Amino acid sequence: MDDVKDLYDLGEIPPLGAVPKLMHAMPIRQERHGRPATAMQHETVPVPEVGPGEVLVYVMSAGVNYNGVWASLGKPLSPMKLHKQPYHIAGSDASGVVWKVGAGVVNWHPGDEVVVHCNQTCGQCHNCNGGEPMLCREQQIWGYETTHGSFAQFAKVQAQQLLPKPKHLTWGEAGCYTLVHATSWRMLYGHPPHTLKPAMNVLIWGASGGLGTMAIQICKAAGANAIAVVSSEEKGRYCMDLGAKAWLNRKDFDCWGVMPDPNDPEAYGGWVKRVRKFGKAIWDITGGVDVDIVFEHPGEQTFPVSAYVVRRGGMVVFCAGTTGYNLTFDARYVWMRQKRIQGSHFASKYEADQANHLVMDGKIGTGLSREFSFEETAVPHELMLDNRHPPGNMVINVNATAPGCHNLEESRAAQAR
Numbered sequence: 001m002d003d004v005k006d007l008y009d010l011g012e013i014p015p016l017g018a019v020p021k022l023m024h025a026m027p028i029r030q031e032r033h034g035r036p037a038t039a040m041q042h043e044t045v046p047v048p049e050v051g052p053g054e055v056l057v058y059v060m061s062a063g064v065n066y067n068g069v070w071a072s073l074g075k076p077l078s079p080m081k082l083h084k085q086p087y088h089i090a091g092s093d094a095s096g097v098v099w100k101v102g103a104g105v106v107n108w109h110p111g112d113e114v115v116v117h118c119n120q121t122c123g124q125c126h127n128c129n130g131g132e133p134m135l136c137r138e139q140q141i142w143g144y145e146t147t148h149g150s151f152a153q154f155a156k157v158q159a160q161q162l163l164p165k166p167k168h169l170t171w172g173e174a175g176c177y178t179l180v181h182a183t184s185w186r187m188l189y190g191h192p193p194h195t196l197k198p199a200m201n202v203l204i205w206g207a208s209g210g211l212g213t214m215a216i217q218i219c220k221a222a223g224a225n226a227i228a229v230v231s232s233e234e235k236g237r238y239c240m241d242l243g244a245k246a247w248l249n250r251k252d253f254d255c256w257g258v259m260p261d262p263n264d265p266e267a268y269g270g271w272v273k274r275v276r277k278f279g280k281a282i283w284d285i286t287g288g289v290d291v292d293i294v295f296e297h298p299g300e301q302t303f304p305v306s307a308y309v310v311r312r313g314g315m316v317v318f319c320a321g322t323t324g325y326n327l328t329f330d331a332r333y334v335w336m337r338q339k340r341i342q343g344s345h346f347a348s349k350y351e352a353d354q355a356n357h358l359v360m361d362g363k364i365g366t367g368l369s370r371e372f373s374f375e376e377t378a379v380p381h382e383l384m385l386d387n388r389h390p391p392g393n394m395v396i397n398v399n400a401t402a403p404g405c406h407n408l409e410e411s412r413a414a415q416a417r
């Protein structure tokens with residue numbers, strides 16, 4: 001195309017399929033690792049080339065996740081050490097438009113409106129073909145372990161990462177939910193036989209957060225009882241509005257942190273007493289039965305309690321250790337009561353697609369809490385790092401600069417006005 005500019009302003013939509021040389025992006029560089037406000041800086045960088053099986057997505061909105069926080073901090077690892085590129089564009093969630101497809105991509109075409117799931121795999125090994133794609137040896141998380149995430153005008157993804165954008169959602173709503181929703185879905189459905197069933201009791205930590213917001217809604221859709229744990233009344237009310245059966249304030253209890261040494265009867269005995277007080281609060285909700293599943297991610301601070309309060313034969317499923325990685329538990333209760341401790345990581349394409357259908361069908365909301373402009377990319381990450389973010393999911397409007405648009409046509413019309 002002759003009339004392609006080298007660089008477009010944010011929200012200045014190029015002709016469909018026209019790829020400029022440069023793009024606005026919010027890269028992190030090794031020498032800037034630290035708080036998001038320091039690490040994420042507005043720069044102009046080259047638009048990535050797409051190879052076979054890859055797709056260039058024109059990013060409308062980009063969801064805010066902890067991945068951006070970890071990438072900024074360079075913890076537990078600098079993403080640049082993983083992908084060996086000079087900078088890292090974070091962002092593991094997006095809504096947008098297919099702009100260019102690489103060789104061999106047959107199911108998607110320029111102009112298709114999509115959301116993006118963040119799992120990349122080789123697509124060719126036995127695990128990717130009839131096995132468990134999350135066990136592919138080349139499995140990596142787009143926007144954390146790869147260079148070109150969604151905090152830029154264009155993102156580079158594998159074609160299999162694309163899912164149809166739910167038409168009833170604005171760009172911002174569509175950009176904010178896929179990572180936490182698909183992760184929660186796999187945690188609750190991906191580890192048979194411990195799958196979610198009606199009337200089950202599920203204890204959900206951080207229940208007003210990104211994962212928790214989706215987990216509560218998945219439980220509600222399944223007819224299960226979500227018991228939300230949060231740190232304020234405002235968050236508790238938010239969880240009830242989403243469909244939780246009840247909520248607990250973790251600040252009312254003091255059984256947190258690494259488990260004391262069982263050989264120290266005084267320390268250990270005191271801890272068990274305090275955990276039982278928390279367990280009793282759960283029984284008051286369930287009518288005296290233990291929870292079937294504990295939905296874990298805080299890690300160090302909560303793990304010993306999770307392993308204690310889950311029922312005989314129940315499952316503690318965890319996908320993170322936000323408060324620390326030194327996860328402790330009393331092994332005696334786990335083996336004698338045959339509890340399952342299960343690690344879980346994002347989701348396969350199949351699971352992400354199943355989860356997306358609930359949103360497309362309007363059975364689950366996206367939990368969008370607050371929208372930010374591209375220039376403000378670091379702001380929601382700062383809030384998240386300090387646990388000061390609002391309940392639900394935050395989003396950054398990259399090229400979706402006109403509010404309330406649902407598709408490219410509306411965005412072009414808004415641009416013309």
Ligand SMILES: NC(=O)c1ccc[n+]([C@@H]2O[C@H](COP(=O)([O-])OP(=O)(O)OC[C@H]3O[C@@H](n4cnc5c(N)ncnc54)[C@H](OP(=O)(O)O)[C@@H]3O)[C@@H](O)[C@H]2O)c1
Nearest residue numbers: 066183206209210211230231297298301319320322345346
């Ligand atoms: N492996 C994966 O595939 C995957 C996918 C998504 C997310 N994750 C990880 O999961 C974690 C949570 O993600 P998110 O998006 O849900 O984050 P989020 O929106 O920040 O929610 C986390 C919640 O944790 C709670 N929390 C903070 N400190 C706590 C403590 N000491 N004890 C108990 N709860 C505490 C907070 O709620 P209260 O203060 O109200 O308790 C907060 O709302 C992050 O580490 C993220 O990287 C992993």
